[in-house]
Amino acid sequence: MRSQRSWADGIEAGEASRERAGDGRAGGQSWIDRWCLARLAAELAGAAIVVRLWNGLSVALSDRPPVASVLIGDRGTLLRLVFQPELEFGEAYTAGRLEVQGDLTRLFETANRAMAAHERPAWRGWIAHLLTGASLSAARRNVHHHYDLGNDFYRRWLDEAMVYTCAYFERPDAALEEAQRAKLEYVCRKLRLQPGDEVVEAGCGWGALALHMAREHGARVRAFNISHEQLAYARARAVREGLTDRVTFIDGDYRTIEGRCDAFVSVGMLEHVGPRQYRALGEVVARVLDRERGRGLLHFIGRSVPRPFNAWTERYIFPGAYAPTLGEVTPDLFERTGLSVFDVENLRLHYASTLEHWQHRFEQQAESVRERFDEAFVRTWRMYLASARAGFMTGDLQLFQITFGRGTEEAAPGTRRALYE
């Protein structure tokens, strides 16, 4: 990795002659390089980015002061960037064939905004998705699987309660611990939890919400998960907190949920369910929710426009995941079974803040993560956190909290004021 960086250091130090694309004075510059730079410049016109090549060619994508420079190490990388930009940017960055000088998050932010201004047809994202999907099973074997990385890895940089979903910042400058606690409490308030309520949680992570509902609200919780490592961690916490009589952590996915409950909650699971299974999930929810008092909350990463995750994220971060629009979610999950939507809140800026905290904590641990894994792993996570944060900042990604319940329930919320008192 170190040796691969040297070319970038060279560009940065001005060793190669710098010129505008098209001047073509420096040695080793081909018409191919200039054509590729021109394509990138057209694709991202308006982004406050400078692109520099290994051979000294460079182009500024806008007249504004750049937020970052992208240094491209070889012609193969440049060509792949033109033809498979989503995938190649991440792969080249991870491998060190491409370097970023400046703020990685702001780079994605300005690139997102530039692309959004161009109003490209949506089919381009789907083509990239199909190209990626074809090689997905091979990719899965090659990547560190996202949720199999071990509790120790996440404990390094998540909050103390190990909440790996969007926090809720009552104040913009709240600490991450406070914002995650506020999120757990906000979810409970939206559910209008009462002592003794029977709650089902689908996809419980390390158990923070389930334990909070039992401890702070006296709920009786059955929390489902398919990750054995997370379940072991959650069960140990339940024992330590003396909550085993009120919280049961169950090894099983949402399709195995039986019985009845007063409230159904799922935070950060829907992204992994997949649109073809929304109908099955909706039937589970309708089956388990109490006929009179039943209400629920879904919290998930969504979109304003139907579109897959970008190819790199889908291959290396969340294979098989999908962030749906409201229009993709509500028919199968609620309307088919007659559940009423009470409230939808879009918390995307809160996820941008959450990711900013995670970035900061992750960088503080980067050295030890590099020792435990490797440099490519650190760069993969650095890119994932930065691109996700930029996505939430620019509105490429949304975070929806949907509160719903039985249509016949007269206890539908009166006003939302109590949420904020």
Add this chain to the structure above:
Amino acid sequence: MRSQRSWADGIEAGEASRERAGDGRAGGQSWIDRWCLARLAAELAGAAIVVRLWNGLSVALSDRPPVASVLIGDRGTLLRLVFQPELEFGEAYTAGRLEVQGDLTRLFETANRAMAAHERPAWRGWIAHLLTGASLSAARRNVHHHYDLGNDFYRRWLDEAMVYTCAYFERPDAALEEAQRAKLEYVCRKLRLQPGDEVVEAGCGWGALALHMAREHGARVRAFNISHEQLAYARARAVREGLTDRVTFIDGDYRTIEGRCDAFVSVGMLEHVGPRQYRALGEVVARVLDRERGRGLLHFIGRSVPRPFNAWTERYIFPGAYAPTLGEVTPDLFERTGLSVFDVENLRLHYASTLEHWQHRFEQQAESVRERFDEAFVRTWRMYLASARAGFMTGDLQLFQITFGRGTEEAAPGTRRALYE
């Protein structure tokens, strides 16, 4: 009308012999009557209603104390009730061939709940819709057209600002005037109106919201409407309040809207747009909204399950109207043009309260309305207000407020706390 009531008075006074359906002792009772009663009893099993016929036959639809009795005046009415219940109930009630003893709203409420418990297939509503639709143009000629009834009629029983949409009850016991003012203010807060903001309002009624936005928030408003009588009223108010420099009332529907605005708002219009036009409306919104700051609010009667208005309401109250689900609205209105949904609030219980106020005020004016129109008109409105209130109480109808905006706008709301301070 008076003479038609006498049969009901007779039943009520116990002049006909009362028995359970099937006993068949009283004279003039046919197996047809008993079969019809059995059908109604099966259809509405569990509703706290007693049905009595002109000939003394009767049936209780549940074991609970009845909230109301339905008195049916002749065999033709009974037969039509079995085969076209939605339409015939209203037509017979309006004509006085059917009487209700007890609370009309609670009658609809218990009937709604009983029907919801049966989980009938949705196609039944659509069949009734098609049967009604076929005769719609004839019906339109025959009815007092809803919005052509004259300002004087609505002034009798609406609040002083003439707001003919769902109010917002910050306290359950707020007066109607206070709740309508609170709704106007709530809409402005959700839009985060600033002095000088350019606002487009589509479907402005008698102008209350447009004038409020200009007067209280310094907005510059262009408000569109196609009702000349409403426009004349609204313009006179703008003159009286000295707001003509900031509010322009424009004769035109939403498709004629041109120019740009910071905020787009429409309260109670979408129900009359029709699903086939959502795409056109979405394009208008996307075209006029400012590229950076643009945000908007839609307020409309909706559904949890796709279903037409009931046949009677569609024929006599709102010809051509449709209350959509969120899944029917969001793809064409927002997702096609890349607008982000910030917030959805379901205010159905507020509409139930609003209608309760309207019922009370309408009944206080019933005598003068009867003089101006006729008894059938009074009964049509009585039935409409009661069935709508029951619909919102039982979750058959919803009231959605959707706040939305440009996806690229970083000023997406942080928290909703400011709405409640």
